[in-house]
Amino acid sequence: MNVAIWNPSLEAVSRDVIERIQLERLREVVHRVYNNNYHYRLKMKERGVKPEDIKTLKDIEKLPYTTKEDLRELYPFGASAVPLNHIAEIRASSGTTGKPTVTLYTMKDLENWSEVMARSLVAANIVKGDILLIAYNYHMFTGGFGFHYGALKVGITAIPAGVGFTQRQVMMIKDFGVTAITSVPNYAIRLAEVAFEMGVDPSKDTKVRKGMFGAAPWSESLRKRIEELWDMQAYDMYGLSELWGPGVAAECVYKHGLHVWEDHFVVEVVDPRTGDVLEPEEKGELVFTTLTKDAMPLIRYRTRDISRILDQKQCDCGRTHKKIDRIQGRTDDMFIINGVNIWPTAIQEVLLGEPLIAPHFQIVIDRENAMDKLIIQVESKTKLSEEDKKLLAKKLAYDLREVIMVSPIVEVVDPGTLPRFDGKPRYVIDKRVL
Numbered sequence: 187m188n189v190a191i192w193n194p195s196l197e198a199v200s201r202d203v204i205e206r207i208q209l210e211r212l213r214e215v216v217h218r219v220y221n222n223n224y225h226y227r228l229k230m231k232e233r234g235v236k237p238e239d240i241k242t243l244k245d246i247e248k249l250p251y252t253t254k255e256d257l258r259e260l261y262p263f264g265a266s267a268v269p270l271n272h273i274a275e276i277r278a279s280s281g282t283t284g285k286p287t288v289t290l291y292t293m294k295d296l297e298n299w300s301e302v303m304a305r306s307l308v309a310a311n312i313v314k315g316d317i318l319l320i321a322y323n324y325h326m327f328t329g330g331f332g333f334h335y336g337a338l339k340v341g342i343t344a345i346p347a348g349v350g351f352t353q354r355q356v357m358m359i360k361d362f363g364v365t366a367i368t369s370v371p372n373y374a375i376r377l378a379e380v381a382f383e384m385g386v387d388p389s390k391d392t393k394v395r396k397g398m399f400g401a402a403p404w405s406e407s408l409r410k411r412i413e414e415l416w417d418m419q420a421y422d423m424y425g426l427s428e429l430w431g432p433g434v435a436a437e438c439v440y441k442h443g444l445h446v447w448e449d450h451f452v453v454e455v456v457d458p459r460t461g462d463v464l465e466p467e468e469k470g471e472l473v474f475t476t477l478t479k480d481a482m483p484l485i486r487y488r489t490r491d492i493s494r495i496l497d498q499k500q501c502d503c504g505r506t507h508k509k510i511d512r513i514q515g516r517t518d519d520m521f522i523i524n525g526v527n528i529w530p531t532a533i534q535e536v537l538l539g540e541p542l543i544a545p546h547f548q549i550v551i552d553r554e555n556a557m558d559k560l561i562i563q564v565e566s567k568t569k570l571s572e573e574d575k576k577l578l579a580k581k582l583a584y585d586l587r588e589v590i591m592v593s594p595i596v597e598v599v600d601p602g603t604l605p606r607f608d609g610k611p612r613y614v615i616d617k618r619v620l
């Protein structure tokens with residue numbers, strides 16, 4: 187098999203070398219946050235740990251966790267470890283309430299982000315000479331720019347296509363001789379459907395033979411469908427906006443786990459309830475410590491994503507960086523609609539503010555034309571006329587859109603019609619068959 191490696195001197199070195207780099211960088215970043223960030227200093231003092239206590243990689247377990255709630259409390263710039271005039275870019279992703287999660291980048295961050303993205307693209311054999319359609323959102327989210335920076339670094343030709351205008355995207359794929367695609371997984375299916383409607387068979391009439399997909403959960407069967415429709419090799423990728431964005435881990439051509447770029451991130455898997463560190467192969471919550479993030483280093487960041495570290499000494503691709511399994515789910519109730527993170531609690535908050543609505547609701551996620559559809563069923567307190575139901579549904583859809591950044595379909599139903607639950611309520615019914 188043809189295996190390209192972007193940076194063999196760091197990706198395919200012995201474990202000793204990787205671990206030496208990790209320890210050196212870990213000690214440096216711990217000193218840095220302790221000296222430059224009040225929040226980290228306070229949390230470390232509470233745990234009775236000082237930077238000089240980090241003598242081995244195992245000592246990382248002495249450090250406190252960082253959570254999404256911490257970042258929310260530190261909104262907007264409290265997690266920064268550099269002066270504001272060193273910041274080159276500010277990004278923000280959707281959050282559980284009105285406030286987004288902010289990510290800050292210095293020029294050094296943009297350089298390192300480009301490096302991990304370059305490695306990820308090359309791991310999927312997307313290399314110089316390829317023409318890459320980047321069908322990710324380019325505004326405040328991290329998807330579009332992450333792939334863009336990586337492509338430029340490798341020398342791949344980038345097309346900043348963004349999301350939507352699907353017919354035009356199909357036209358560009360054909361006319362520009364696009365060889366590789368990156369998007370949320372479902373969008374590869376949508377592109378193929380529209381191509382067929384336009385009389386274009388993606389597997390025969392286009393040059394696309396590779397793709398890299400992420401930012402949403404997907405399965406082996408969806409991978410097979412995408413590969414058949416396009417006659418392509420489809421690869422998985424992992425990242426999150428708090429850790430720059432995409433490019434934390436990427437699948438190599440062997441499609442057995444995602445290599446974590448360990449000279450930039452230390453990965454741990456912990457029990458989501460107790461916080462105990464788990465062994466390789468044991469399933470739990472992914473936790474990352476950033477080793478090179480400049481503007482906003484994160485110590486033991488709890489991602490809420492469920493996976494495991496694979497117990498594999500060596501990969502046939504030659505890379506020595508540890509691999510994680512594909513994401514198996516979440517520790518919270520968050521779900522993802524067309525690449526946007528949504529928490530049921532954010533929906534609940536909006537609905538509870540509406541006096542005509544009873545505190546019973548149900549979220550149904552379905553798929554239409556390969557795109558996700560969010561249906562929110564709510565119960566009115568008293569029986570309403572059909573006309574009043576429609577008006578109320580319209581108002582709620584507008585209010586929800588403002589908070590969750592996705593347009594839902596709201597259905598107002600009569601009192602007493604939605605299911606009641608004993609114990610933990612089951613708000614979300616996911617009908618997407620992956």
Ligand SMILES: [Zn+2]
Pocket residue numbers: 438439440445501502503504505
């Ligand atoms: Zn590999």
